[in-house]
Amino acid sequence: MCSIPGMENAGCVFLFGYNPSASHPIVARRIVRAKEKGAKIIVADPRHIETARIADLYLPIKNGCNIAFLNALANCIVNDGYADKDFIEAHTNGYEQWWETIKKYTPESVQDITGISPADMHRAAEMYATAEPSAIIGYGMGVCQQRQNLKTVHTLAAVACVAGQIGKPNSGLAPVRGQNNVQGSCDMGCLPNMFPGYQKVTDPAMREKFAKAWGVPVEKLSDHEGYKLTDMVHLANEGTLHCFYNYGEDPVQTEPDSQGTIEALKKLDLFICEDIFMTQTTMYADVILPGTSWGEHEGVFTASDRTFQHFNAAVPPKGECRHDWQIISDLSTRMGYPMHYDNTKQIWDEMRQLCPNFYGATYEKMEGTGHCEWPIPTLEHQGTADLFPGGHFNKPDGRAVLIAHDWEHPTEMPDEEYPLVLCTVREVGHYSCRSMTGNCKALSLLADEPGYVHMNPADARARGIRDGEIVRIWSRRGSVYSRADVSDRINKGAVYMTYQWWIGRCNSLTLHAVDDVSHTPEDKFSACQMERVADQQWAERHVAQEYADLKARLAKEASAQDVEPAVAFSASQEPDRILV
Amino acid sequence: MGNKFVVADPARCIGCKTCMAACLMKHDVAGDVADARLRVTQTYDVSAPVACHHCVDAPCAAACPTGALYEDPTHGRVAVREESCIGCRSCVMACPFGAVHVDVRSEAVRMGNLFVGTRSKAMVVKCDLCVDREGGPACIEACPTKGLTLMDDAGLERLAAARRESAVQA
Numbered sequence: 001m002c003s004i005p006g007m008e009n010a011g012c013v014f015l016f017g018y019n020p021s022a023s024h025p026i027v028a029r030r031i032v033r034a035k036e037k038g039a040k041i042i043v044a045d046p047r048h049i050e051t052a053r054i055a056d057l058y059l060p061i062k063n064g065c066n067i068a069f070l071n072a073l074a075n076c077i078v079n080d081g082y083a084d085k086d087f088i089e090a091h092t093n094g095y096e097q098w099w100e101t102i103k104k105y106t107p108e109s110v111q112d113i114t115g116i117s118p119a120d121m122h123r124a125a126e127m128y129a130t131a132e133p134s135a136i137i138g139y140g141m142g143v144c145q146q147r148q149n150l151k152t153v154h155t156l157a158a159v160a161c162v163a164g165q166i167g168k169p170n171s172g173l174a175p176v177r178g179q180n181n182v183q184g185s186c187d188m189g190c191l192p193n194m195f196p197g198y199q200k201v202t203d204p205a206m207r208e209k210f211a212k213a214w215g216v217p218v219e220k221l222s223d224h225e226g227y228k229l230t231d232m233v234h235l236a237n238e239g240t241l242h243c244f245y246n247y248g249e250d251p252v253q254t255e256p257d258s259q260g261t262i263e264a265l266k267k268l269d270l271f272i273c274e275d276i277f278m279t280q281t282t283m284y285a286d287v288i289l290p291g292t293s294w295g296e297h298e299g300v301f302t303a304s305d306r307t308f309q310h311f312n313a314a315v316p317p318k319g320e321c322r323h324d325w326q327i328i329s330d331l332s333t334r335m336g337y338p339m340h341y342d343n344t345k346q347i348w349d350e351m352r353q354l355c356p357n358f359y360g361a362t363y364e365k366m367e368g369t370g371h372c373e374w375p376i377p378t379l380e381h382q383g384t385a386d387l388f389p390g391g392h393f394n395k396p397d398g399r400a401v402l403i404a405h406d407w408e409h410p411t412e413m414p415d416e417e418y419p420l421v422l423c424t425v426r427e428v429g430h431y432s433c434r435s436m437t438g439n440c441k442a443l444s445l446l447a448d449e450p451g452y453v454h455m456n457p458a459d460a461r462a463r464g465i466r467d468g469e470i471v472r473i474w475s476r477r478g479s480v481y482s483r484a485d486v487s488d489r490i491n492k493g494a495v496y497m498t499y500q501w502w503i504g505r506c507n508s509l510t511l512h513a514v515d516d517v518s519h520t521p522e523d524k525f526s527a528c529q530m531e532r533v534a535d536q537q538w539a540e541r542h543v544a545q546e547y548a549d550l551k552a553r554l555a556k557e558a559s560a561q562d563v564e565p566a567v568a569f570s571a572s573q574e575p576d577r578i579l580v
Numbered sequence: 581m582g583n584k585f586v587v588a589d590p591a592r593c594i595g596c597k598t599c600m601a602a603c604l605m606k607h608d609v610a611g612d613v614a615d616a617r618l619r620v621t622q623t624y625d626v627s628a629p630v631a632c633h634h635c636v637d638a639p640c641a642a643a644c645p646t647g648a649l650y651e652d653p654t655h656g657r658v659a660v661r662e663e664s665c666i667g668c669r670s671c672v673m674a675c676p677f678g679a680v681h682v683d684v685r686s687e688a689v690r691m692g693n694l695f696v697g698t699r700s701k702a703m704v705v706k707c708d709l710c711v712d713r714e715g716g717p718a719c720i721e722a723c724p725t726k727g728l729t730l731m732d733d734a735g736l737e738r739l740a741a742a743r744r745e746s747a748v749q750a
Contacts (some may be wrong), residue, residue: 021594028594029725035591050595053625428596442601445614488624 001172001387002136003373004305008033010170012131014042014124016156017066017142017524021050022426024176024304027138040127044069044116045142046423047496048489057124062115063421063494064525067148068407069114070155071105076122077163078102082129084164091391092161094402101404113407129163134171141178145424145523149515151405158402166400167391176304179432184302187358187374188351192226197355201225213354216337228519230255233512236264247274247324248291250433252281254499256510256521257477274327277435278558280502280550290321290561293436297323299344300366306384307373308358310366320561410525411513414493418475418527420459421494424506427452434500450543451501452485453530459493460486465532470539473497473530478508481533481543495530499523503546583636584656584709584732586618586717588628592727595620595627602722606710613683617707618719629719629728632679632707634658640671640680640706648704655711656732660704667702680706 007013007030020028028051035041035054043052044059052058061069077083078099088095107114107121114121128135137160143152156173157166166172177183189196199206201222211218227235229251235241244265255261265271265284273285276293295314302308317323322330325347332339341347345363352359360381361372373383393400414421429447430437437443453473455465465471467486472479473495482497482504490496497506511526533539600616608614618631634657641649641658646666652659671680683705686698709730710717720728729735 021596025594025596025598025724028596032592032594032725048624050593050627053627054591429601441608441614442605445604446597446600446616487622489622 001166002170002174002305003307003385004030004174004303006170006385007031007136007138007174008037008039010034010039010131010134010136012040012042012128012135014044014128014135014137015049015051016044016070016137016139017146018138018140018176019045019047019049019051019142019426020138020140020176022428023140023178025428027176031138040131042124042127044124046491046494047425057120057127059116059120059124060491062113063423063491064146064410065110065114065407066143066146066152067155067405068105068110069116070152070159071102071404071407072107072110072114072116072121073125073128074102074155074159074162074404075105076107076125077129077159079106080122080125082125083162084129087164087167087391088162088402091167091393091398092400092402093397095162098158098162098402098404101406105407110407129165131165134168135163135165136171136174137165138174138176140176142524143175144178144520146525147410147513147515147522148405148408149520150517151403154403155405157400158404161400161402167388167393169386171386172388174305181301183304183306184300184308187302187306192228195354196351197357199355210354213350230512230514230519230521233257233260233264236267239267242268243270243272244268245272245274246281246285250275250279250281250435252284253279253433253435253502253505253507255512256507256523257512258505258507259478260512261507274324275435276321278554279433279435280554283554283557289327290319291327292317292321292323296321299325300348305373306375307371308361308366309371310363411522412476412511412525412527414527418529419493420528420530422473422475422506422509422526422528423494423496424499424510424523425454425496427498427500430500432500434502438502449501449503449547450480450482451498451504453482453504454485454487454490454496455530456490456492456494457486457488459495460484463530463532465530469536470533470543471530472533473504473509473528475509475511475526475528477510480504480506480508481539481546484532495528502550503543582653582656582733583634583658584730585633586629586631586707586709586719586728587731588630589727589729590626590628592723592725593620593627593629594725595622596724598722598724599629599719599728602718606713606718613685613703613705615683615705617705618679630677630679631719632658632675633677634707634709639674639676643670643674645670655709657709657711658706659708660706662703665702665704667700671704680704 004027013031013034020031031051041055042057043055044061045052046061046063107118137156139156143149160166160172193201195201195206195210207218207221207223211221232241232244252258252261271285272287273282274289274291275282276291282288296317298311298313300308300310325344329339329341348363352361356377357375360376360378361374365372373385376383392398429443453471465484467484469484470481471484472481499506509528510523513522514520597620599618600620603616603618604614618629620629638658641651646664648661648664649658649671650661667682667684669682672682683703684700687701688695689697689699715721717730720730
């Protein structure tokens with residue numbers, strides 16, 4: 001709820017399920033500065049991540065313990081006398097009921113689940129709750145990609161409220177996004193339940209407003225929530241979903257259980273992809289619409305802290321590639337709703353008129369290195385760095401609701417057959433599904449296929465695995481080869497893989513399990529096993545061949561575009577030639 | 581004296597390897613080896629890139645039988661005369677920092693304009709302080725936390741003075 005630059009000015013930064021050095025080096029830089037300015041750093045993570053090195057308190061939590069850990073932390077905050085009674089009284093509801101759950105979670109009672117000694121739990125409670133002038137909890141996918149993700153966010157918010165570490169400058173929660181501009185796509189209504197500006201599709205007044213602005217009868221706007229990306233697989237399998245328009249995503253690589261995803265894609269009647277490269281997903285498309293890359297288009301990104309920033313194109317688009325907004329306009333026109341914009345500013349200005357919280361974020365204010373942090377309701381407004389000033393929350397009575405949940409174990413627990421926890425994480429270097437950076441020479445010279453599986457020396461030793469060797473990893477979903485990266489920064493009993501690798505593809509192994517509300521996959525926890533490949537020379541040749549074959553398949557799929565459209569057209573007119 | 585070297589502050593290192601990418605890209609030109617001269621090294625407690633210290637009495641240069649490694653006082657560094665390298669790797673064995681390695685590449689053998697085959701050519705790969713680069717070492721410029729500095733005599737003297745000051749206060 002604070003701004004990212006504001007992290008430097010907090011008295012305590014508590015990282016929970018967030019490894020900024022790998023996922024957001026620019027945020028990691030802020031945390032180094034916060035430390036230099038005297039902030040206390042607390043890191044709770046199963047791995048001894050980069051920030052753990054500079055932490056005042058490192059808590060090596062066990063995988064999958066989040067709610068148990070936070071409940072025990074809240075228990076200590078209250079029992080050790082650090083609760084901010086005035087804040088609870090003035091700005092929250094539901095304390096009594098919340099405490100009914102929390103009081104059961106003494107640090108002793110959950111030590112087996114959390115792996116944290118009661119002494120360290122008490123220290124963390126004191127360090128966080130007593131920090132001056134404020135404390136921030138930064139959390140990332142270690143919270144969001146778990147079975148109890150949303151419940152963990154409720155718990156984190158309650159911890160911040162009870163400790164009085166919210167509603168003042170540089171405080172509260174700092175949730176970070178997993179990808180560039182995820183915040184922006186949510187702001188713009190790329191959510192199955194929202195219009196732009198977080199205005200609900202189920203609200204008749206909102207439908208009325210958007211129908212009027214877009215000049216359509218209100219019945220044309222859907223009054224119910226749509227499906228989520230992770231629903232695609234089962235909807236396609238049961239025959240409910242016939243067409244999937246996939247844009248700027250590589251779900252075969254990035255969604256759990258790759259084989260399940262591929263089989264679902266094959267069942268679709270129509271599969272359209274809009275992308276800038278041939279990917280393992282685009283390969284299955286019936287129609288491919290070539291988009292433009294980040295260097296070819298301009299527009300507005302939103303950072304995790306609600307900051308709008310305008311960015312410019314470096315070069316014009318090449319060949320048949322068109323901007324996403326042009327493709328959408330054309331498609332819409334052909335489907336019966338004429339849509340035309342001359343530039344992105346026209347789209348932006350229309351959006352500002354319809355979203356009260358964004359109204360003051362004009363292109364003029366964002367010129368050069370200018371930026372706007374929403375809520376920014378008027379043209380004179382300077383933007384909002386911290387949400388909930390003075391402890392005033394966005395509820396009808398302005399009070400936060402304290403919610404507590406009981407801990408539940410992750411969906412697929414390790415067992416004798418699959419004794420290791422598989423957790424998917426980030427590595428520095430390549431980006432996302434690697435379609436954009438896989439051919440970047442500098443990055444591939446620093447790290448390349450088949451990728452890496454990070455493990456503790458004890459787990460490696462038990463299997464006769466040495467650092468740098470090729471290993472086979474398998475789960476109930478599949479089996480892949482990867483390269484062992486053995487380090488004592490990794491906790492025993494767990495292995496870590498990154499979803500960017502195509503040969504050592506962790507999502508061939510992950511479990512497709514989602515939470516009930518957001519339908520986010522449980523990428524941080526599934527069970528697997530691994531072994532050393534006995535013939536290392538064969539293994540090296542095998543992974544190199546697999547990668548070469550995959551690249552050749554992608555190149556073949558993409559080769560249709562090697563023909564000039566005019567040549568292809570005239571060739572198709574010749575009766576004795578068939579163009580496939 | 582007078583030699584300089586790139587030194588890292590482990591408290592600022594976030595292990596992002598941007599220094600390695602910058603080094604690699606600086607050297608990704610014809611006739612050079614596209615490889616990082618410094619390596620981010622991570623133990624449980626420490627992360628920092630390790631690079632050549634450009635030792636005044638350099639064991640790599642002393643171990644080199646052909647003079648491929650030599651003292652370059654003009655630039656304050658231990659430099660490489662690549663045509664002299666025979667790939668014996670004595671320098672790799674001698675370096676106490678693990679900051680030197682030898683790369684082998686294949687190059688064309690010609691008689692006049694006639695291509696007659698290829699041969700292996702060894703090349704010492706180590707930090708050259710980017711002396712031919714405007715703005716100095718690429719790694720220092722690229723580090724997002726400003727955790728790298730070019731240490732020279734003046735820098736060492738400042739460091740020593742600060743240490744003396746804390747010594748008398750102790």
